[in-house]
Amino acid sequence: MLADYPDRVIVTALPSVFAPAEGVDVVLYDTLGLHQSDGADLDHLLRNTHARVLIYSRDMRPDLRARTSAMGAADWVSMSIRSAELVKAVEQVAAGRPVLPAPRPAPDRLSPREEEILGLIAQGYSNQEITERLCLTLNTLKSHVRAAYRKIGVSTRAQAVAWAIQQGLAPAAMGTDG
Secondary structure (H helix, E strand, C coil), X not given: CCCXXXXXXXXXXXXXXXXXCCCCCEEEECCHHHHHXXXXXXXHHHHHCCCEEEEEECCCCHHHHHHHHHHCCXXXXXXXXXXXXXXXXXXXXXXXXXXXXXXXXXXXXXXXXXXXXXXXXXXXXXXXXXXXXXXXXXXXXXXXXXXXXXXXXXXXXXXXXXXXXXXXXXXXXXXXXX
Protein backbone atom coordinates (compact mmCIF):
# COMPACT_ATOMS: atom_id res chain seq x y z
CA MET A 1 0.00 0.00 0.00
CA LEU A 2 2.83 2.37 0.75
CA ALA A 3 4.91 1.56 -2.34
CA ASP A 4 2.99 4.11 -4.42
CA TYR A 5 4.30 6.92 -2.19
CA PRO A 6 8.13 6.65 -2.26
CA ASP A 7 8.41 10.44 -2.09
CA ARG A 8 6.51 10.49 1.24
CA VAL A 9 7.46 7.27 3.07
CA ILE A 10 10.33 4.82 3.08
CA VAL A 11 9.27 1.30 3.97
CA THR A 12 11.70 -0.81 5.96
CA ALA A 13 10.94 -4.36 7.02
CA LEU A 14 12.45 -5.27 10.38
CA PRO A 15 13.90 -8.80 10.37
CA SER A 16 12.29 -9.28 13.78
CA VAL A 17 10.05 -7.20 15.98
CA PHE A 18 12.85 -7.41 18.56
CA ALA A 19 15.47 -6.08 16.12
CA PRO A 20 16.78 -2.58 16.78
CA ALA A 21 14.59 -0.10 14.95
CA GLU A 22 17.26 2.54 14.53
CA GLY A 23 16.25 5.29 12.14
CA VAL A 24 12.63 4.12 12.08
CA ASP A 25 10.13 6.88 12.86
CA VAL A 26 6.89 4.88 12.76
CA VAL A 27 6.19 1.18 13.14
CA LEU A 28 2.92 -0.26 11.83
CA TYR A 29 1.85 -2.94 14.31
CA ASP A 30 -0.86 -5.49 13.51
CA THR A 31 -2.93 -6.40 16.58
CA LEU A 32 -2.79 -9.99 15.41
CA GLY A 33 0.39 -10.01 17.50
CA LEU A 34 -1.70 -9.38 20.61
CA HIS A 35 -3.83 -12.42 19.79
CA GLN A 36 -0.79 -14.63 19.22
CA SER A 37 1.30 -13.53 22.20
CA ASP A 38 1.17 -11.69 25.46
CA GLY A 39 2.00 -8.38 23.82
CA ALA A 40 5.73 -8.57 24.63
CA ASP A 41 6.58 -7.60 21.05
CA LEU A 42 4.48 -4.44 21.22
CA ASP A 43 5.86 -3.66 24.67
CA HIS A 44 9.40 -4.02 23.27
CA LEU A 45 8.66 -1.63 20.39
CA LEU A 46 7.16 0.94 22.75
CA ARG A 47 9.83 0.75 25.46
CA ASN A 48 13.04 -0.09 23.62
CA THR A 49 12.84 1.88 20.38
CA HIS A 50 12.43 5.52 19.53
CA ALA A 51 9.78 4.73 16.92
CA ARG A 52 6.18 5.74 17.39
CA VAL A 53 3.82 2.81 17.01
CA LEU A 54 0.74 3.08 14.81
CA ILE A 55 -1.66 0.22 15.35
CA TYR A 56 -2.85 -1.19 12.04
CA SER A 57 -5.68 -3.60 12.66
CA ARG A 58 -8.53 -5.48 11.06
CA ASP A 59 -9.99 -6.01 14.55
CA MET A 60 -11.54 -2.72 15.69
CA ARG A 61 -12.54 -3.97 19.15
CA PRO A 62 -12.54 -1.11 21.65
CA ASP A 63 -10.85 -3.28 24.30
CA LEU A 64 -7.85 -3.87 22.00
CA ARG A 65 -7.68 -0.19 21.19
CA ALA A 66 -7.78 0.66 24.88
CA ARG A 67 -5.08 -1.91 25.64
CA THR A 68 -2.69 -0.63 22.97
CA SER A 69 -3.37 2.96 23.95
CA ALA A 70 -2.65 2.17 27.61
CA MET A 71 0.61 0.52 26.54
CA GLY A 72 1.62 3.73 24.73
CA ALA A 73 0.74 3.27 21.06
CA ALA A 74 0.54 6.58 19.23
CA ASP A 75 -2.72 5.93 17.38
CA TRP A 76 -4.87 3.36 15.60
CA VAL A 77 -6.09 2.81 12.03
CA SER A 78 -8.23 0.16 10.41
CA MET A 79 -6.81 -2.13 7.74
CA SER A 80 -9.71 -1.00 5.60
CA ILE A 81 -8.05 2.41 5.29
CA ARG A 82 -7.10 3.51 1.77
CA SER A 83 -3.42 3.76 0.92
CA ALA A 84 -3.43 7.58 0.69
CA GLU A 85 -5.09 7.77 4.10
CA LEU A 86 -2.55 5.33 5.54
CA VAL A 87 0.33 7.45 4.26
CA LYS A 88 -1.26 10.52 5.83
CA ALA A 89 -1.75 8.62 9.11
CA VAL A 90 1.92 7.58 9.12
CA GLU A 91 2.95 11.19 8.47
CA GLN A 92 0.67 12.45 11.26
CA VAL A 93 2.08 9.95 13.76
CA ALA A 94 5.67 10.71 12.68
CA ALA A 95 4.96 14.39 13.37
CA GLY A 96 3.53 13.56 16.80
CA ARG A 97 -0.01 14.48 15.84
CA PRO A 98 -3.14 12.34 16.22
CA VAL A 99 -4.46 10.53 13.16
CA LEU A 100 -8.04 11.50 13.78
CA PRO A 101 -8.78 15.20 13.60
CA ALA A 102 -9.76 16.93 16.80
CA PRO A 103 -13.40 16.22 17.56
CA ARG A 104 -15.76 18.72 16.03
CA PRO A 105 -18.26 20.29 18.34
CA ALA A 106 -21.62 18.69 17.76
CA PRO A 107 -24.22 21.03 16.27
CA ASP A 108 -26.75 19.58 18.70
CA ARG A 109 -26.03 18.35 22.16
CA LEU A 110 -26.30 14.62 22.72
CA SER A 111 -29.02 13.55 25.07
CA PRO A 112 -27.95 11.56 28.14
CA ARG A 113 -29.48 8.43 26.54
CA GLU A 114 -27.51 9.00 23.31
CA GLU A 115 -24.30 9.40 25.33
CA GLU A 116 -25.09 6.21 27.24
CA ILE A 117 -25.73 4.29 24.01
CA LEU A 118 -22.53 5.59 22.36
CA GLY A 119 -20.59 4.56 25.45
CA LEU A 120 -22.02 1.04 25.26
CA ILE A 121 -21.28 0.83 21.55
CA ALA A 122 -17.69 1.90 22.22
CA GLN A 123 -17.38 -0.79 24.87
CA GLY A 124 -18.24 -3.38 22.23
CA TYR A 125 -21.85 -4.17 23.10
CA SER A 126 -24.03 -5.39 20.23
CA ASN A 127 -27.37 -3.76 19.45
CA GLN A 128 -29.14 -6.77 20.96
CA GLU A 129 -27.12 -6.49 24.18
CA ILE A 130 -27.83 -2.76 24.41
CA THR A 131 -31.58 -3.23 23.91
CA GLU A 132 -31.64 -5.84 26.67
CA ARG A 133 -29.47 -3.78 29.01
CA LEU A 134 -31.48 -0.56 28.55
CA CYS A 135 -34.91 -2.16 28.08
CA LEU A 136 -35.39 -0.61 24.65
CA THR A 137 -36.89 -1.93 21.47
CA LEU A 138 -34.52 -2.36 18.54
CA ASN A 139 -36.33 0.41 16.63
CA THR A 140 -35.95 2.83 19.54
CA LEU A 141 -32.27 2.00 19.84
CA LYS A 142 -31.73 2.53 16.10
CA SER A 143 -33.49 5.93 16.36
CA HIS A 144 -31.13 6.98 19.16
CA VAL A 145 -28.11 5.70 17.23
CA ARG A 146 -29.09 7.54 14.04
CA ALA A 147 -29.67 10.77 15.98
CA ALA A 148 -26.35 10.44 17.80
CA TYR A 149 -24.42 9.68 14.62
CA ARG A 150 -25.96 12.72 12.93
CA LYS A 151 -25.08 14.96 15.89
CA ILE A 152 -21.46 13.85 16.09
CA GLY A 153 -20.96 13.77 12.32
CA VAL A 154 -20.17 10.08 11.79
CA SER A 155 -21.70 7.43 9.58
CA THR A 156 -20.17 4.15 10.76
CA ARG A 157 -19.96 2.23 14.02
CA ALA A 158 -16.14 2.35 13.92
CA GLN A 159 -16.22 6.15 13.60
CA ALA A 160 -18.68 6.35 16.48
CA VAL A 161 -16.42 4.15 18.62
CA ALA A 162 -13.42 6.36 17.88
CA TRP A 163 -15.43 9.50 18.70
CA ALA A 164 -16.78 8.01 21.94
CA ILE A 165 -13.29 6.97 23.04
CA GLN A 166 -11.95 10.47 22.31
CA GLN A 167 -14.77 11.97 24.33
CA GLY A 168 -14.24 9.63 27.28
CA LEU A 169 -17.64 7.95 26.93
CA ALA A 170 -16.12 4.47 27.08
CA PRO A 171 -14.57 3.58 30.44
CA ALA A 172 -12.66 0.68 28.82
CA ALA A 173 -10.93 3.19 26.55
CA MET A 174 -9.44 4.89 29.60
CA GLY A 175 -7.77 1.70 30.76
CA THR A 176 -10.19 0.86 33.56
CA ASP A 177 -12.12 -2.30 34.09
CA GLY A 178 -15.47 -0.51 34.33
